Amino acid sequence: MDFALKLAAFVFIVYVVQSRETVRIVKSFKLNANIMYDCVDIYKQPSLNHPLLKNHKIQMEPSFSISKRKFKVKSERRSKKSIQCQNGTVPIIRNTKEYVANAQYWAEKHFHSLTVKSHGTHIAGVISRDQGPYHGLATWMSVHDLNVSRDQISYASIYVGSALNEQLNFIQTGWMVNPSLFGDRRTWSFGIWKGANGAGCLNTICPGFVQVSKTEILSGPFPYPRKEERALSVSIVQDKESGNWWTADIRYKGPDKFIGYWPKELFDVIDISAEMVGVTGGVQASPSGISPPMGNGHLPTEDESDSARVKNLRIVDSNYNVKDGFQIKLEKLIDNEKCYGLIAGKKRFLKVSNLFTYGGPGGKSCGI
Structure with missing residues (x-):
């Protein structure tokens, strides 16, 4: 499988480093039967126990502000069970034995290093890798509920990444349906990274991602379907001054909500910039070879109302200028x-209204 295909695929190596330090919990929020968030002192969050962050000073807000064309459609990440931590505290997911074990299971049994073929992984998306280096990207993507079994995953995400010799770094964030990990069949937001020394992490299962917002979280369930369209406007942008990679929810109205960042110190290849950026839908088949649905579960059409879709891609170039897709x-x-399928969008009035539609039903004959 081509390297770009491998990078775009949802693959990672997870190691679990749980802090032995007792952290005082101020308040807790239960998102489902298995997932609990605790409000803890921002300066005592477990991520700061990472050995590469020994002398790290928390960056409370990014130095940049991306001027953006307002999205014509709304987006929403927050669950109806919203999180409201007190000033000076941030929400950190409680790493129960079951949650960690499920993440380890998926890492060891269903995902592979980018140096080997990723069996059962299929993708449909776009990538830019010839005009770098890059410092990030942002886009709008529709969010869907899917019928995914406990031994499958379906997701959509944006990513930044680079490879140098045998070293690989990447950051990926978006939405996914993963019943084995989350313990339900809802759609959840997520974030993963792989950095120096081959280390990596899903969400905040191990130290690494620094939470800054007291209300917005990296991984949480989307509200159940309503009359309005559900979507996610998400970004990964490198701060020019600190080198940290920030992620934020881009809001239809009002200021963007910065969630937190992956510190520069975690990486040895994308610490300065990334060589490729992309947006993709993807799936991981069950061990039996049955592939789950992707996107909204239907093959794409040019009628975006019938398809899973990605819009308004913006890329941060080598000079930190924001360019439209x-x-x-x-x-x-x-x-x-x-x-699975992918149909490129059409240019309308010198802008891309619809970057691409994608998805498909999956099934028994998708291959590996």
């Missing part, structure tokens, strides 16, 4: 047109 050369990545 149509200004950047994008390659299509799709590895199985039998089960």
Whole structure:
């Protein structure tokens, strides 16, 4: 499998480092039967126990502000069970034995290093890798509920990454349905990274991601379907001054909500910039070879109301200038047109209204 396909695929190596320090819990929020968030002192959050962050000073807010064209459609990440931590505290997921064990299971049994073939992984998306280096990207993507079994995953995400010799770094965030990990069949937001020495982490299972917001979380369930469309406007942008990689919810109205960041110290290849950026839908098949649905579970059409879709891609170039997707050369990545599809959007009035539609039903004959 081509390196770009491998990077775009949802693959990672998780190691679990649990802090032995007792952290005082101010307040807790239960998102489902298995997932609990605790409000803890921002300066005592477990991520700061990472050995590479020994002398790290928390960056309370980014130095940049991306000027953006307002999205014409709303987006929403927050669950109805919203989190409201007190000033000076941040929400940190409680790493129960079951949650950690489920993450380890998926890392060891269903995901592979980018140096080997990722069996059962299929993707449909776009990538830019010839006009870098890059300092980030942001986009709007529709969010969907899917019928995914406990031994499958379906997701959509943005990512930044680079490879140098045998070293690989990447950051990926978006939404996914993963019943085995979360303990339910809802759609959740997520974030993963892989950095120096091959270390990596899903969400905040191990130290690394620094939480800054007291209300917005990296991984939480989306509200159940309503009359309005559900969508996520998400970003990964490197701060020019600190080098940290920030993620935020881009809001339809009002200021963007910065969640937190992956510190520069975690990386040895994308500490300065990234060589590729992309947006992709993807799936991980069950051990039996049955592939789950992707996107909204249907093959894409040019009628965006019937399809899973990605819009308003913006890329931060080597000079930290924000460019619209149509200004950047994008390659299509799709590895199985039998089960999944991708249709590029059309330029309308010098802007891309619809970057691409994608998805498919999956099934028994999608291959590995």
